[in-house]
Amino acid sequence: MTDSPNTVNKIRNLVIALVAIALAITLVFASQTKVSSQSLEAQAQKATNLDIALNNGKPSLVEFYANWCTSCQAMAGDLAQLKDNFEDKINFVMLNVDNSKWLPEILNYGVDGIPHFVFFNENGDAIADTIGEQPFTIFEENLQALLNHQSLPYANSRGNISAFNPENKLQTGNQDNPRDHR
Numbered sequence: 001m002t003d004s005p006n007t008v009n010k011i012r013n014l015v016i017a018l019v020a021i022a023l024a025i026t027l028v029f030a031s032q033t034k035v036s037s038q039s040l041e042a043q044a045q046k047a048t049n050l051d052i053a054l055n056n057g058k059p060s061l062v063e064f065y066a067n068w069c070t071s072c073q074a075m076a077g078d079l080a081q082l083k084d085n086f087e088d089k090i091n092f093v094m095l096n097v098d099n100s101k102w103l104p105e106i107l108n109y110g111v112d113g114i115p116h117f118v119f120f121n122e123n124g125d126a127i128a129d130t131i132g133e134q135p136f137t138i139f140e141e142n143l144q145a146l147l148n149h150q151s152l153p154y155a156n157s158r159g160n161i162s163a164f165n166p167e168n169k170l171q172t173g174n175q176d177n178p179r180d181h182r
Contacts, residue, residue, distance in 0.1 A: 039076050040067055043083070044094040050105070053091035054124035059146045060091035064106065064116040066098050071133045072115045078136040086143050119146055119155070128155030 053060040063079070065072040083092045095102040097114055109118050109129065119128045119142065130142070142152045
């Protein structure tokens, strides 16, 4: 008993359709779960300006990051959630290490790996830092301690980092616009 050419064509078309559906579903899920540099850039655009943050009487968290930094990308979702939870009480500042505009700050705070986070009290004084990927709960506890004028329980901790050498050629950004975080 042999299959008719019509039956073989129907089976082949069905297999092609199922493969196409599976690929489409995979692409949709991959695009929804991937944290991209675009989300870092979107967060940077909404971030508080450094000068304002250090002078408005609120504590601040400054993040030194780069779009190519896999550790920065891995933390983007957690930091977005923390910003949503604390944005009315704490300034969130993002400084792109690839922008030469931030070189004085990079050197001043000893940024040699990213992400690098510096915690400032409400007077604009740097009181602690953490370097590298940090779990959500550790960041949340540090931010809560910052708000409560307590020592940060996980100050000066180190996690996975992307190496950064500030002597590398940096991109120049718009030097005139203080809102330009890129």
